[in-house]
Amino acid sequence: xxxxxIFRMWxxxxxxFKNREYLRPTYTPERLPHREEQIHQLARILVAPLRGxxxxxxxxxxxxxxxxxxxxxxxxKELEKVGKELQRRVEGIYVNCEMxxxxxxVLATLVNCLVGGDRGARGVPxxxxxxxxxxxxxxxxxxxxxxxxxxxxxxVDRLVAKNGDDVLYDLTRINSELRSTKVSVIGISNDAxxxxxxxxxxxxxxxxxxxxxxxxxxxxxxDILEQRASEAFNPRVLGEGVIQxxxxxxxxxxxxxxxxxxxxRVAGELAERDNTGMVTVEHxxxxxxxxxxDKMMELIRTLPSQSKLVLYSVLxxxxxxxxxxxxxxxxxxxxxxxRSGGVDVLTPRRVSDLISELDMLGVISTxxxxxxRYGRTKEIVLNISPVQLRAALQEDDSISTxxxxxLPRQLTLM
DNA sequence: AATCCACAGGAAGCCCGGGAAC
DNA sequence: GTTCCCGGGCTTCCTGTGGATT
Numbered sequence: 519x520x521x522x523x524i525f526r527m528w529x530x531x532x533x534x535f536k537n538r539e540y541l542r543p544t545y546t547p548e549r550l551p552h553r554e555e556q557i558h559q560l561a562r563i564l565v566a567p568l569r570g571x572x573x574x575x576x577x578x579x580x581x582x583x584x585x586x587x588x589x590x591x592x593x594x595k596e597l598e599k600v601g602k603e604l605q606r607r608v609e610g611i612y613v614n615c616e617m618x619x620x621x622x623x624v625l626a627t628l629v630n631c632l633v634g635g636d637r638g639a640r641g642v643p644x645x646x647x648x649x650x651x652x653x654x655x656x657x658x659x660x661x662x663x664x665x666x667x668x669x670x671x672x673x674v675d676r677l678v679a680k681n682g683d684d685v686l687y688d689l690t691r692i693n694s695e696l697r698s699t700k701v702s703v704i705g706i707s708n709d710a711x712x713x714x715x716x717x718x719x720x721x722x723x724x725x726x727x728x729x730x731x732x733x734x735x736x737x738x739x740x741d742i743l744e745q746r747a748s749e750a751f752n753p754r755v756l757g758e759g760v761i762q763x764x765x766x767x768x769x770x771x772x773x774x775x776x777x778x779x780x781x782x783r784v785a786g787e788l789a790e791r792d793n794t795g796m797v798t799v800e801h802x803x804x805x806x807x808x809x810x811x812d813k814m815m816e817l818i819r820t821l822p823s824q825s826k827l828v829l830y831s832v833l834x835x836x837x838x839x840x841x842x843x844x845x846x847x848x849x850x851x852x853x854x855x856x857r858s859g860g861v862d863v864l865t866p867r868r869v870s871d872l873i874s875e876l877d878m879l880g881v882i883s884t885x886x887x888x889x890x891r892y893g894r895t896k897e898i899v900l901n902i903s904p905v906q907l908r909a910a911l912q913e914d915d916s917i918s919t920x921x922x923x924x925l926p927r928q929l930t931l932m
Numbered sequence: 933a934a935t936c937c938a939c940a941g942g943a944a945g946c947c948c949g950g951g952a953a954c
Numbered sequence: 955g956t957t958c959c960c961g962g963g964c965t966t967c968c969t970g971t972g973g974a975t976t
Binding site: 822864867868888889890891894 | 967971
């Protein structure tokens with residue numbers, strides 16, 4: 519009886535998702551709305567080697583979630599297709615410099631991609647060889663057969679920040695060392711200032727062609743969401759205005775399509791849990807709160823410990839029901855907390871800065887008020903619920919071990 | 933008008949860890 | 955290895971300030 523009920527419940531549940539993979543950021547869609555311009559530019563540049571000309575290198579810039587990676591991957595796939603039709607060998611190699619972030623690793627990865635595509639696995643080990651030997655090996659495997667190779671360096675700023683630009687220097691001038699094969703390098707970055715750190719030679723070579731990916735506006739986001747939603751959701755499960763609302767939220771955050779898709783997916787998951795068979799704007803609203811809250815919790819967890827202690831002081835005062843929390847009160851509470859926890863006590867000046875930082879991060883809000891004769895100070899309010907804040911803060915050892923027995927008494931003496 | 937509170941927030945410099953240059 | 959430099963966290967010292975109070 520019981521068991522039957524459980525299964526019936528699941529059977530009767532109307533499925534929301536057809537395939538939620540389409541909403542994940544890793545998925546590369548077939549069509550990329552509002553990126554025609556960029557696709558066109560890329561194609562114009564990349565077609566050169568197919569005509570036997572030396573290709574330009576390309577630098578791509580755009581904020582997160584503006585479709586840089588997806589567009590490049592798409593164009594390269596198309597390029598490989600056309601190459602096959604023309605009986606020319608075209609190979610795209612994708613390197614994410616966030617993981618592959620040294621000269622050695624980049625070269626090794628490239629060799630292994632080239633050789634692996636050729637015949638079985640017999641490549642360069644991930645460590646051990648002298649880097650120059652890997653470079654030679656790279657040159658030889660490139661030139662072994664005539665072909666066009668497009669090397670995509672995603673998040674290339676990470677590589678340079680950690681390592682300097684010597685690999686990029688290798689890559690951008692590699693064409694002069696090759697007889698038959700032609701190489702084009704595409705660098706992708708979301709930091710526009712990144713090129714200023716480059717060696718001028720690399721800079722001019724990589725920046726031969728520059729493509730900018732502007733943020734999406736709300737209307738464009740709506741198109742993107744609609745297209746993905748038609749693949750991801752079952753028909754007629756999306757309520758009125760759901761997509762518009764997701765698009766509007768993401769548009770406010772510098773047009774990040776990834777966040778828009780995230781929002782839509784979380785809304786769908788919430789609706790699934792509700793088992794009403796329908797995603798409503800209310801779900802989006804809750805999804806937005808959840809996503810924001812997750813972000814905030816993560817932010818608090820990664821705060822430096824002194825900031826956490828200051829925040830903890832604000833929390834305790836809030837929990838005690840203080841209605842006007844001022845800088846002075848926070849400092850006094852903070853001082854006692856530190857002392858009872860055996861932690862160094864910072865000066866009021868520094869704590870004042872920490873309070874301002876917390877304000878900037880949006881964890882608290884402050885307002886400058888003047889009580890005339892009774893001085894000028896900041897009034898402080900928490901921007902998140904005390905319960906959640908406590909949960910996030912208590913993961914920190916230095917706070918969870920603070921003497922909970924003596925502290926409340928000390929604070930009530932204030 | 934002068935005073936004065938309770939801070940805000942600027943300026944300069946100390947300390948320390950880490951990375952580059954020698 | 956040593957030395958140098960840099961940046962971030964922090965302290966010290968400082969000047970500035972809106973408005974109730976005198």
